[in-house]
Amino acid sequence: MPWIPRGLREGIVTTRYPRRPDGYGPRFNAAVVVRPGPHDAATLAAAAAACPTGAIAVAGVPASGPAEGVGRDASAGGVALDRGRCVLCGRCTDLAPGVFGFDPSFEIAGITRDTLVVPRRPETDRAIAATRTELGRRTRALRRSVHIRHVDAGSDGADEWEIAALTNPVYDVQRLGIFFTASPRHADLLLATGTGTAAMLGPLRETYEVMPEPKIVIAAGVDAVSGGLVGRGYATSGGIGDAVPVDVWVPGAPASPFGLLSAILLALDLLPAAHGAGVAPPPSTPGRAAPAPAPEGDPIPGVGA
Amino acid sequence: MSGSASDGAPRLEAFVAHVADRIDGGARFCGLLAVPASEGTRLVAILAWGTALRAESVSLPEAGLTFPSLTSRIPGANWYEREIHDLYGLEPAGHPQLDPLVLPLARGADRPCPGSGAPGRPVELDCRPPPSRLSGQGVFTIPYGPVRSGVFESVEYQVETPGEDIPSVRTRVFYKHRGIEARFEGMDVADGALLAERVEGVASVAHAVAYCGAIEQIAGVEVPEGAGLVRVVHAELERVANHLDSTIRHAEAAGQAVAFARLTLHKERLLRLRGALCGSRFGRGVVIPGGVASGMAMATRELFAALDELQRDIRSDLRMLMATPSFVDRLRGTGVIPPALAAQYGAVGPLGRGSGQTDDARLARPYAGYLQLGNQLVDVRSEGDALARQRVRIDEIEGAFHLVRQAADQLDDRREAHGPWSIPVGGFTSGEGLGWAEAPQGEVFYFVSMRGGRLVRVKPRSASFHNLGLFRAAFPRDILTDFAFIEASFGLSVAGVAG
Ligand code: SF4
Numbered sequence: 001m002p003w004i005p006r007g008l009r010e011g012i013v014t015t016r017y018p019r020r021p022d023g024y025g026p027r028f029n030a031a032v033v034v035r036p037g038p039h040d041a042a043t044l045a046a047a048a049a050a051c052p053t054g055a056i057a058v059a060g061v062p063a064s065g066p067a068e069g070v071g072r073d074a075s076a077g078g079v080a081l082d083r084g085r086c087v088l089c090g091r092c093t094d095l096a097p098g099v100f101g102f103d104p105s106f107e108i109a110g111i112t113r114d115t116l117v118v119p120r121r122p123e124t125d126r127a128i129a130a131t132r133t134e135l136g137r138r139t140r141a142l143r144r145s146v147h148i149r150h151v152d153a154g155s156d157g158a159d160e161w162e163i164a165a166l167t168n169p170v171y172d173v174q175r176l177g178i179f180f181t182a183s184p185r186h187a188d189l190l191l192a193t194g195t196g197t198a199a200m201l202g203p204l205r206e207t208y209e210v211m212p213e214p215k216i217v218i219a220a221g222v223d224a225v226s227g228g229l230v231g232r233g234y235a236t237s238g239g240i241g242d243a244v245p246v247d248v249w250v251p252g253a254p255a256s257p258f259g260l261l262s263a264i265l266l267a268l269d270l271l272p273a274a275h276g277a278g279v280a281p282p283p284s285t286p287g288r289a290a291p292a293p294a295p296e297g298d299p300i301p302g303v304g305a
Numbered sequence: 306m307s308g309s310a311s312d313g314a315p316r317l318e319a320f321v322a323h324v325a326d327r328i329d330g331g332a333r334f335c336g337l338l339a340v341p342a343s344e345g346t347r348l349v350a351i352l353a354w355g356t357a358l359r360a361e362s363v364s365l366p367e368a369g370l371t372f373p374s375l376t377s378r379i380p381g382a383n384w385y386e387r388e389i390h391d392l393y394g395l396e397p398a399g400h401p402q403l404d405p406l407v408l409p410l411a412r413g414a415d416r417p418c419p420g421s422g423a424p425g426r427p428v429e430l431d432c433r434p435p436p437s438r439l440s441g442q443g444v445f446t447i448p449y450g451p452v453r454s455g456v457f458e459s460v461e462y463q464v465e466t467p468g469e470d471i472p473s474v475r476t477r478v479f480y481k482h483r484g485i486e487a488r489f490e491g492m493d494v495a496d497g498a499l500l501a502e503r504v505e506g507v508a509s510v511a512h513a514v515a516y517c518g519a520i521e522q523i524a525g526v527e528v529p530e531g532a533g534l535v536r537v538v539h540a541e542l543e544r545v546a547n548h549l550d551s552t553i554r555h556a557e558a559a560g561q562a563v564a565f566a567r568l569t570l571h572k573e574r575l576l577r578l579r580g581a582l583c584g585s586r587f588g589r590g591v592v593i594p595g596g597v598a599s600g601m602a603m604a605t606r607e608l609f610a611a612l613d614e615l616q617r618d619i620r621s622d623l624r625m626l627m628a629t630p631s632f633v634d635r636l637r638g639t640g641v642i643p644p645a646l647a648a649q650y651g652a653v654g655p656l657g658r659g660s661g662q663t664d665d666a667r668l669a670r671p672y673a674g675y676l677q678l679g680n681q682l683v684d685v686r687s688e689g690d691a692l693a694r695q696r697v698r699i700d701e702i703e704g705a706f707h708l709v710r711q712a713a714d715q716l717d718d719r720r721e722a723h724g725p726w727s728i729p730v731g732g733f734t735s736g737e738g739l740g741w742a743e744a745p746q747g748e749v750f751y752f753v754s755m756r757g758g759r760l761v762r763v764k765p766r767s768a769s770f771h772n773l774g775l776f777r778a779a780f781p782r783d784i785l786t787d788f789a790f791i792e793a794s795f796g797l798s799v800a801g802v803a804g
Contacts, residue, residue, distance in 0.1 A: 002625060003563040013570060028577075029584035052496045089499055090590050090598070102584060151452050152459040154481050156506030157800040158587050161550065164456045165576075168569035182454035198430050199409075199480040200459055203452050229500050234417045234425035235408070235484040254506065256586065257573075 014172045017258065018265055029088055029102040030256060034081050034119050039099050044079050047092040047100065053222075053229060055085035056092060083108060083251035084116040084225040107271065109218075109250040109263035111135055113241070116225070116249055135247060136269030138214045142188050143268050145177040149187035149211065153204045153240050154194030154230075159221045159254040163191060171257050178264060184208075189216045189267065190244065191260075195227045196237040208244045216267045218248045221255040228253060313366045317373055320363035324350045325378040327361070333651040333664065336766045337375065337385035338752060339393045341421035346393060348372060351739065351750060351766070353651075356670050358739050358750055365395070374400040381650045384774045388804070391479075392486070393418050404435045407482045407804050419486035420754070420762030434463060434477070449788075451480040458799035464785075474777045481803035489763035494520050494594045494730055497760050501751065502589050504765045505801030507550070510536070510543045511744030512751075512765065513592035518672055518740020519753035520594040524730040531719060532596030532726050533674030537712040539579070539588040540674075540742065541705040546575050547745030547796065548655075548698040548705075549619070554793035555695060556626065559635045564626045571619050578611050596727025605717040609710065616706045623699050636692035640779040640791035643689050650775050654747020654768045655701065656795060658685050659693035666743035678711050691794035698796070733758045744768055746797055767801030 015022045041058070048056040059078040079099065081092075092100040110116045111131055114124050139146075150163055166173045167180065181187050184207045192204060208217065219240055222228040227238035240246065250263040265271045328334055332354040340347040345367040349360050365372055374397035375382040386397035387406035394416040397403070410416070411429040434446070450461035461477040485504055489497055501516035502509035514536055521528060528536075549572045556564040576586040582601050583591050591597050601608070626632055642652065644661030652662055665683050667675045684700050686693040735757060741750040747768030754762045772795060779791050 003561070003629070006567060006622070006625065007563040028580045028586075052499055087499065088585065088590070090584070150456045152457070152481070154483050155458065155800065156503040157458055157798040158506030158509070160456050160458055161507060161576075162586075165569070165573055168573050169566050170570065170573050180456065184452075194459075194481070195483055197481055197483055198428055199432055199482065200451065202432075203459070203480070207452055223503075229496075229503055230483050230485060230488055233484040233488055234428050235482050237427075253589070254587070 013169050014175065015170055015258075017261070018271065022258070023104050023106070028104045028256075029090070030104050030106040030259060031083055031102075031108045031251060032081055032086055032088065032093060032100050032118075033103045034079060035099055035101060036119075037078060037099075039079060039096075041078070043096045043099065047096045048079075050091045050095055051086075052089055052091070053085040053087055053226075053231075055082045055087075056080070057082070080117050080119070082117050082226075083222075084113060084249060085222060085228070086251060087222055087229055087253040106256055106258040107262045107266075108252070108259060109248050109266050111248055111266065113225070113246075113249055116251055132269070135216075135267065139216055139268050141214060142216075143177075143270060145179065146188050146264070146268060147179050147181040147186055148189045148191050148264075149181055149184050149207060150191045150193070151200075151204050151207050152193050153200040153224070153243070154197035154236060155221070155223055155254075159193035159223070162252075162254045162257050163193070163220065163260060165257040166260060171261060173261060173264075176265075184210045185212065187211050188214070189218065189264065191218050191220055191264075192240045192244065193220050193224050193254075194240070195223045195230045196240045196243060198235045198237070201237065201240075201243045204240060204243050216247045217244050218250060218260075218263055218267060219246045220250045220252075220260060220263070222251055222253045225249050225251065313369065317363060317365070320348070320350075320361070321373050321375050321378065324352070324361055324375065327352055327354070328379060334379050334381045335651065335748065335750060336771065337382050337389065338764045338766070339389045339395060340752075340754065340762050340764075341393075341418060345369060346395065348389075349752065350375075351752065353664070353670070353748075358670065358741055360737075360739060360752070370394065371396045371398045373398055376400055381771070381774060384770065392416060405479065407479050407802075409479055417484060417487050419484075419764075420490060422490070425484060425487050430479075432479075434475075451477070460799045460802075462788075472780065474780055476773060476776055478773070478799060478802045481799050483800075483804070485804055486762075486764060489760045492760045493758060494734075494755070494760070497753075497763065498593055499590075501763075501765065502587075502592075504804075505744070505746075505749075505767050505769060505798045506587060507547055507798050508543060508744040508746060508749065508767070508801070510539045510588040510592060511742040511749050512767075513589075514540060514672070514742040515740045515744075515749045516751045516753070516763075516765070517592055517594045518742065519738035519751045520730055520740070520755075521673075522738035522740060523736040523753065523755060524595075524734045526595050526728045526730055528596050528673040529724050529726065529728060530677060531600070531716060531724065533677065534712040534716045535597045535600060535674075535726070536592055537674035537678065538601065538709050538716075539583065539591050541709045541712075542575065542579050542582075543588055544705045544745040545619075545702050546572060546579070548702050549575065551698060551793055551796035552623070552626070552695065555636065555691070555790060556632065558789035558793060559632045561626065561629065561632055564622060564629070564632070567622050568619075568626075571615065571622070574615055578608075578615065582608070593727055594730045596725070599726055600716070601713075605713050608713055612706060612709060616703075619702065623702070627696075627699070633692060635790055636695055636794070637690060639691040639787050640794055641688075641690045641781065642775055642779055644687050646775070646778060647689065651771070652747075652775055653771055654744070654796075655694050655697045656772045656775070657747065658683055658697045660689035661685055661687040664748070666741050666748050670741060672740075672742065674712065677715060678708060691790050694794045694796070731758070746801070747772060749801075765801075765804075767798070769797035769799070769801040770804075773797055773802050 232238035391408040451459040647660035
């Protein structure tokens, strides 16, 4: 059987995450960070106006359209950014590089919708501590082995590639006791993608209902979180949150495999407590935010970081 | 040809005859769409002939709700007419089977009419399956989906098995209908490019190129040469990723565990390389109206080293896979689309090229970037089975690597003098345009009309939509065991079909 030696040829390609930090290296845009202020008001207003999904709110500027709801968080430095809406287009980072920047750290999922808004306020962190404890208690039984049922509720198709990637030799989630299952009756975790189309809300809900307790729901990618660029329309409901009770929200357009993996671990309470706060730490206060995981060298042959 | 609304039925009949004659004369049917006009609606047929896509249109009378169906003369028009019926309520008179396709509205519900400026109220659906077409004893229907057994996009296949006879497959794609055409309405051209990337997210680059092609045609803008070359680099890497994906699904269906693992590893390496080039694993944000956002964030030497290693490994594993009899035997003779049928439907992409159709937009209707590069001749095959499509994809992977190197090389030569990466497209442009690209799935085109710099009617037409009309024709044999292979060999994305 000539295939057998090939199975071993690449040596160890599998990431050691979460035991050791890993990353794509500095050139991968996992999320946008907001640098500490103060910032020039006109620059902020220009960036907010350029954002295609209204993800940026500026203090004192009434948010229009989809940005309502982000506005109340526009406190620190006068600006807030909702990663649950950010499609990573790079307009704000181009227009206002002093305020916004791309960041490769991928531990960006949140257990409440609010926690996707950065910079995160200390109140939010305190408020979610209880939710996190509760979620951890609920999912304790699943830590050794968890079965995932994926449902596409109107994705653009790329989300499915990233989810499927979790089983490739690099992420190899089986090593962590994470498995995919076809049967919702054997599933513990519902991994939902897409904007929540009219015809898929029913099948999505039915899948959730037949899953046994305890069960977790992850909204994967901005389309599932907020509808993303497609948003609300005659056939979409702006995410899946109205149809099923979401436990973990994962930004990304689409959510990257590392982003998805860290979200699953977050749901199972297997991530360390220092969990990405979305603020580049100012030099004077080291350790205020989780530092970007230092890439430990790209384990994959052929792609230099 | 265009017609006024005044003289109704004869004009419409003449339009159908004219389009059919064009096709008899060698043009290829690419699609049919509706465009709301100030009075009534315009029907637009898109045809490929010569080195361009061309639009032929006719106006329906203001209150006209029917038009003569083209399907009896042009079989490929079938799905387009069903879609027009779903979205606009226009009835193609004489259509053989007008089941809902992308939007099964409840009786009496308002049609969304993209491009008409109508507010998009949430729709009420009736997803019950239409009555079976087959009759007789022992006919039963097996539904697959919409939630599939695996990480797949949502779609439902209903397999009707009439006892001993050949079963038939009904494809229900509407589950993922996002109303994306209506979403374009009112956007500016830059936001439209971001949305185009999400119409069919695994072919983001090709969609952005086709959309921007239409905008550039309207604005009368020529993309800078360097920008065209950057587009080629990203589009060809996207092609390799999609062809790998389709091969991975074949390997999975055939139980080739090691090949599956190795090919998924190579696909991951490729997506990381794409991420390193632009920050997005799907090449998003690169193509903008008038050019590209920036050059490549990687030195050419570094890119070449990564390409060499990746191509060597992919080639070696694909060679081994194609020398594995238990794999090849599953594809040979499976899901045959005979060349005559492919020609009749105007099948595009690897599906068409596996069934004797030579069309490839990169060669036949070259667009920005490909104009400056040497021709990569496509080896067309005529067997029409899943194996032929797999072989076409393998050849195209080689061709794609070659094109990426050529483009990067030329970019390197002109590094000093590449000028701007984009030309601004006028802020208040009005007009209509057609843009196209050869996506991994095949030809994608965009019909765009805009007024004062805002999008009015945008119709993306993916290769997936066009080719999926042939899906049911690929099942002359045992449906249940061949299904996964045939689906993988079509290599289509549901998002691009459902709209
Ligand atoms: S990168 Fe995100 S926040 Fe910034 S403009 Fe784009 S979508 Fe808005």
